[in-house]
Amino acid sequence: xxxxxxxxxxxxxxxxxxxxxxxxxxxxxxxxxxxxxxxxxxxxxxxxxxxxxxxxxxxxxxxxxxxxxxxxxxxxxxxxxxxxxxxxxxxxxxxxxxxxxxxxxxxxxxxxxxxxxxxxxxxxxxxxxxxxxxxxxxxxxxxxxxxxxxxxxxxxxxxxxxxxxxxxxxxxxxxxxxxxxxxxxxxxxxxxxxxxxxxxxxxxxxxxxxxxxxxxxxxxxxxxxxxxxxxxxxxxxxxxxxxxxxxxxxxxxxxxxxxxxxxxxxxxxxxxxxxxxxxx
DNA sequence: CGGTTATGGTCAT
DNA sequence: TGACCCTAACCGC
Numbered sequence: 057x058x059x060x061x062x063x064x065x066x067x068x069x070x071x072x073x074x075x076x077x078x079x080x081x082x083x084x085x086x087x088x089x090x091x092x093x094x095x096x097x098x099x100x101x102x103x104x105x106x107x108x109x110x111x112x113x114x115x116x117x118x119x120x121x122x123x124x125x126x127x128x129x130x131x132x133x134x135x136x137x138x139x140x141x142x143x144x145x146x147x148x149x150x151x152x153x154x155x156x157x158x159x160x161x162x163x164x165x166x167x168x169x170x171x172x173x174x175x176x177x178x179x180x181x182x183x184x185x186x187x188x189x190x191x192x193x194x195x196x197x198x199x200x201x202x203x204x205x206x207x208x209x210x211x212x213x214x215x216x217x218x219x220x221x222x223x224x225x226x227x228x229x230x231x232x233x234x235x236x237x238x239x240x241x242x243x244x245x246x247x248x249x250x251x252x253x254x255x256x257x258x259x260x261x262x263x264x265x266x267x268x269x270x271x272x273x274x275x276x277x278x279x280x281x282x283x284x285x286x287x288x289x290x291x292x293x294x295x296x297x298x299x300x301x302x303x304x305x306x307x308x309x310x311x312x313x314x315x316x317x318x319x320x321x322x323x324x325x326x327x328x329x330x331x332x333x334x335x336x
Numbered sequence: 337c338g339g340t341t342a343t344g345g346t347c348a349t
Numbered sequence: 350t351g352a353c354c355c356t357a358a359c360c361g362c
Contacts (some may be wrong), residue, residue: 130344131356169356226345
C-alpha cells in the first residue's frame, strides 16, 4: 500500500515506538542478517522519509550514524506493533525485525517484501534525497523545483507526476485522483499546464497526502460526492479508500456518469473521466 | 493449485 | 518495451 503517505506514517510510527531506545535488530529471513548483526543492540535515533524512501537512523558509534534504507516497492509492508505484551516469533518471510522489550510494554516491527533494505551511510542517504523531487508532505519542500521540470517538458503530465525525480511520493492512486480533481486531461504536455493549475495541484496533493498520513488510506472524494451524500454504496474494496477514478474503469463517473477509461501511461494503469478531464 | 494482479522501480535491449 | 525482483490476495478450475 505504499505511496508517500504510507512512508511518512511509517516514519512517525517507528519514531514513536523506538525513537531514543535501544533496539534488537534481526533478519529472520536471513537476507539482511549480516547488517542486522552490526546494528543489533544500538539506539534507534529516529525514522524519516523522503518520497517513497524511508531511512531509519541508528547510533552505531560512528560520527555520521548508520541508516537502514527501506523502499517498499510495490508489495512491501512494514507492520509496526507499538504495544504488545510479548514479542511473538516471526511468521513467514521477515526481512527485518526491529524489537524492544520493556516492563511497560514491548514493541516490534516486521519488514517484508521490500525492494530495498540496505545499510547505508549519511552520504548515501543524502544522495537519494538529492535525486528526489520535492515531497508535498515535507514542510521544507519547494514546489517550484517540480514546476521547473514540468513546464519545460513535452511529456504528458500523467507521466511527470509519476517521475520521482520531478515530484516525490506521488504514486498511481494520487496521480489519477489529482488529475481528476483538477479536470486535467492526463496526456496534456507538461509545458501546456498553466502555472496556476500546477500551484493548485501541489496544494491539493499536500492536503490529500496529509489526510492519507492521518487515516492510513487514500481518500480523495469531496463531501458532496461521498457515498452518503449520493445515496451510493461505499467502495467495495479497501485498496484506496474513497476515490473518483482509480480502478473504476468501466464504471460511471461519480460526477457526470461518463464511463471511466483506463490506459497505460508511464508503465502503469491510468484511470480518468474523458468528460470531466479536458483541460490543461 | 496455477494464473493474475497490485498503491514501485531497475536494468537490459 | 520487456524481464525481473519481492509477497500476498483473489479468482477460477
